[in-house]
Amino acid sequence: MSRTWNKADTALISSTLFFLLSLYLHLHVPSAIWTDGLLMVSEAALVGGVADWFAVTALFRRPLGFPYHTAILPRRRDSFIHAIVVMVQKEFFSRRKIFRHIEKIHLFPMLQEFLRKEATETRMTGTVLHFIRASFLRKKNKKVIAYLAERLKGILLREDPSELMNRFDALFRTNEWDRKALVRISCLLAQEVLTEETRQSIRDGLAELEREKIGDGFLSRLLEVTNTVNLDEGAELIQRHTCHVLNELGREYSPLQENAIALLHDCIGDLRQDAELLRLARELQERLACELPIEETLGRLFQGLRKHFQMDLQREVDPIAEHMPAFYTHLQSILHVEYQHMLFLIEERSELQKIITKVLYDLLARSALHAQTLVGVIVRNVLSRLTDEELNHLIYDKVEEDLLWIRVNGSLVGGCIGLLLFICMNIFS
Template structure:
């Protein structure tokens, strides 16, 4: 369009020269000359006007040119004020949000994500990936780890463990655990048979060792322990199982009500959190979660095809059916938007103003010039044509008078 506008100006100059040369031969050429002459003036004037908005014409420091670069800070402040006064007002945001049914739109998309706009899915996917990759992973990971550790530190673990144990025992959910402990104890006894025999041998007297009774004693101890554990595993009413359950009841009560037990659990929790192995485990949890989020974001269609997709579709169908739920979500979104406008409106306005101030003159010139685009060149084209018609009209009136 710039070439077309410039080409028209050159064409008018050529036409003016030709008409001026041919004017003595016929009076009609005077009208052509008048049109071309005025068209050149109009085209040059509008070229100057358009150029003066963004830069100095021909690089000459003519006053009141390069208007936008010289006033970019004021433009940024005015734009920020315009946003604050006409857009980021809580009343305006609430009125606009009241006309938007965010929940219905979300419900339709969730109920049929593959049949909806692929552009929305791909755009959300790209945005999620870019956000996850652009964040400082070391810093973000440290924040996540710190938040996790802080949450665990704030938990009063002892009463929680006591209540959990008490609830499990009330519903007999502790029995599989007790059975597992008994089976594990039998395996430990079997695996450490030699160690038990060595301990009996070392602690037995010389007479027992000389007569070989220490071996008999070892066999009796091992066999007795093994039989007791086997009986405990097979007999739900075994006395030792009852003793174990009594101990668990006492432990549940101590965990909830005994200050010294709570202190021991708290010390154990803090020591565990300070352990490098635990820190490494937490780091691994965060990295696994981050990689999982990246995989889901890069392949949203695969995610939507799995169990997560089925859950999202059910949520979408529920949103489509349940009017009360939709109203609740829309009300929540409206409050969030109004709250953001009220709390962060000045921050957004300041961000706009500071961003424009931070641009250099060439950046803002290029961005505004590209944003307006062809219309700038149409101003030049229209100026050339209108100027020519005005010149033609003036010449006609002059000849008539």
């Protein structure tokens, strides 16, 4: 196999020269017993060396063109490749060895150390944010829209009308929205009262009242002639008095305003106890949940967001941080809190640690077993692409030293056997 001169070739040439020398001595000194022994030893050494050279060479090619049961490796390359694949899979990557090595790995401490790193938290929360952005960029968000619509409907139906009114009442008190609303309403009403249309409406109302009380008889005509009752002055007086009351109602912390606010909250408290009103409010909730176009509105909202997000991505700008900075900051804080909570649960819950460890070992074992098959496929593909000569060199280069010593040992063992036979022949003759 090797094209360089090696110890096995040296041993074979030496055996040949030793045989020729012994033959020469035997022919010239035929009566000496030592020449016979020397010839027999050299002859056995030469035969052993040639036989082992033939055997080693026959593994890889046809020695001297001999066709029978030679070039074993090229002829049996498929069986040989299959044997190597099986050996790699069953011996080097056997289930027993894989599981034994996996059991020596302390996976959970490695997982804890990995999760505690700030870079890990950044990557994981960044992945969540990426999925949130991607959800807005998808053209078809029917499942997300349907889920959000159902959640909104559930929230709407879950609210207790009495509790909802109570929360609104507390919210109005805390933020003084009741006072602000009363000031605004008073201002608007005062402006409306001062209009000519309002004054004329008041006068018409007084005239109608006069007709109802006095009628169209003599007394009515007498009052009209004597101008005893001036409807225009009465309408103007009512208009000014009403405007004064409204201004007093709109003045912050005035007694009238405080009484009106207290009366408002008392009315709200009474309404919370009204069974008929609560029933109507529940029916309104159900009607709103059924008839409001929540899904259509969400669909248009997602479509608009997708257009804006695509424009921002073309400018290489984070669309959530660009258009919803408060939401983005709040979302990051939520993800940070949830991540820290996850670490706390992993480190404190022993049953959770057992479950995670079991899952990790199961995943690693399954991956290793899958790699066992994959390694076999890779080995088969690589060896199948080799030519016969490349395959011979691949094997020979790995065991060259041992094959050379087999050939050297052939000459040595042959010579020893020849010497032993010569001694036995002379003893028993």
